Amino acid sequence: MPPSEILLGLVIVAALVLYVALGGADFGGGVWDLLAFGPRRAAQRRAIERAIGPIWEANHVWLILVVVVLFTAFPRGFAAITTALHVPLTLFLIGVVLRGSAFTFRATDLNHDRGQARWGLAFSLASVVAPWLLGATVGAIASGGIRVDAQTGVVSGGFLAPWLGAFPVAVGFFCLSLCAFLAATYLTEESADSPAVQEDFRGRALAAGVAVGGCALAAFLAAGSGAPRIWEGLVHRPWALPFHAATAAAALGALRSLWRRQFRRARVLAGAQTGLILIGWATAQYPYLVVPDVTIWNVAAPARTRTLLLGALAAGIPVLVPSLWLLFRVFKAERQRT
């Protein structure tokens, strides 16, 4: 079996993939709420609300899992990240709070029309800002701009510079466009009962898919000087080429399926594309937790903690998986039949 440092790193990556593929799409729903236009504006917003309502809180917990595994398994890595990225993480949290509360307030507010406008704006603006900040945070971690003293753990590099460079900014937009793409793609499937709305989301998904490609290219080019180690990993490692090919195939496949109105297939391929993007990034960054000073080896918790944590995770999964299966079966499987 691989060492527990690697297993726990894999858990973090897996939870991040699920957070982006599921929770990211909920943010993306907010993006399309903000950008709702045309004669079916209200119907689009209803479809978004219906799709997100039952599941966003569960999807959100993947983020909690990332944080908990990070600070339990790699405590000083977590401390370095939360110190250096205090500003974007605080702003991200404000986005998270506003998004979740405003969404729920909107669903509760009985003055639906007025409430819709008031809370809808807070919900959708927060949904745009939060994924950008999340992407910029990830970009900053990968950029190499955050320096951590090995002895003292003191963090240097500034509180703004690491996440406001060209590379993290590009990764922020990459993340935002990816969330929007995922949401629009899932929403095509979700709005099968209304072909016109489905077409609206199909158009948005295609546009967002192209934007994802553009942002990916921008982030890739910015990595050359903005994140040299990631660039190195993305370009020179032996697995790099086949991996990029697989990611591109998934991305183009998703677009093709959207074009041909094979919406179920598009959903699967868009999810796969997201997974491949994040796994590609994680592999390029391996073994660094915060480039270039913190690795999964030099900040790992004691072995006993790592074993216990893996045990706790293994114990939780038999509860979690059937529960999630039930949730998605109840809310997402039914529409396919009708």
Added chain:
Amino acid sequence: MFERGLALSPLLYARAQMGLSLAFHIVFAAAGIALPLLMVIADALWMRTRDPEYRELRQRLAKGTSILFAVGAVSGTVLSFELGLLWPSFMGSFGSVIGLPFALEGFAFFTEAIFLGIYLYGRERVSERLHLFAGVVVAASGAASAFFVTLVNAFMNLPAGLQVEAGRVVAADPVAAMWSPSWMHQSVHVLLSSYQATAFAMVGIHAFLLLRGRRPSFHRKALGIALPLAIVTALVQPLSGDRSAKQIAHLQPLKLAAAEAHFETRSRAPLLVGGMVDVERGRVTGAIPVPGGLSFLAFGDVDAPVRGLDAFPREEWPPVAKVHLAFDTMVGAGTAMAALAALMAASWLRRRRWPEQRLMLWALVAAAPLGFVALEAGWLVTEWGRQPWLVRGVLKTEAAMTAFPYNAAPFWLFTVLYVFLAAIVGYLMWHQIVASREAVVPEAPRPAGAAHAAE
């Protein structure tokens, strides 16, 4: 500490932000534990009696739960990050020690969120029985979440499983750390307080609406669900508090001394109720002393010696005046609730029905906020009472603070955000759920056949 002079030091801002975030979250967390239980009870009664008023009560409770849980979930997320944003050295050194209960809490939170989604949105998609089961899971996992988080707080108060050499932790056992000596007392106290605070708030609201003469039959049914929970918790909680105080007397004597503003070590120590604490002179003026009361409370013997603040170095003292005030507030509110509960229980035993006299109902209205007052005050006792330590005896709060130099900015941002959210939640809860005249959710008839999609 920087309590004086440059009053708004970075440390104070960091503590204020953490305190604000917790004080805010704790209300939603407590309601998120207790409301689902009340909701499930209403639901079960609806299923048994088919009385539409129970169905409506269930709907209103579900609606309230959906708001409170959502705000609780996002404010809880803020906290999980703030542990690192504000106290990175704490997490760097102790993240691996306290991570286990947090991981288990994560799973409890997962099941809570999943089954709440099914409960709130799935009524027409799942069978009635699965629907009720989802509610039960929400109630149970809410309690489990609170239990796991309280384990971490118990560790901070009484760290266990650590090997400390010359002030540095050299080894830690995460399993032993989960079971601090105070885990049982604290978790029982916290869980009871959550049910108690929520039940008293709900009782007060429905008593008020009864007084206004609105739909007496509906509000009496609501009282019938919430009042038993309020009575039982209010009567049991003082016992739990007493057990806890006796343990604190043994294991955290400084915290007890601060809570009781007990300056001088002595036998037959008096219990001081209220009063102004003068820390400089080591005196309390205007308090009502109960001779031997503290000795009796702490050790069950009016003559037992009780260590005072003078037995501890001055720099280790928590902020005595604040801890004492918070402690008296908690005990005062708890006593008032227990007395009211005893009265209500007596009245029920005599007449087999809940009181309807206006005076009794007004008393319940007046008691509505007491549960949450006691809950916040009790939490302040344990947090202020542990200062200047973050992990008692091992890590000072000051030493754990972030190097981020502009702590004022996030503090004010979160203050504005939380005050705004509190106002909105209060408004929505009152106008759209509690006092709204229309049925909250007009329920469509269940489509035949479609109900069994997920069985």
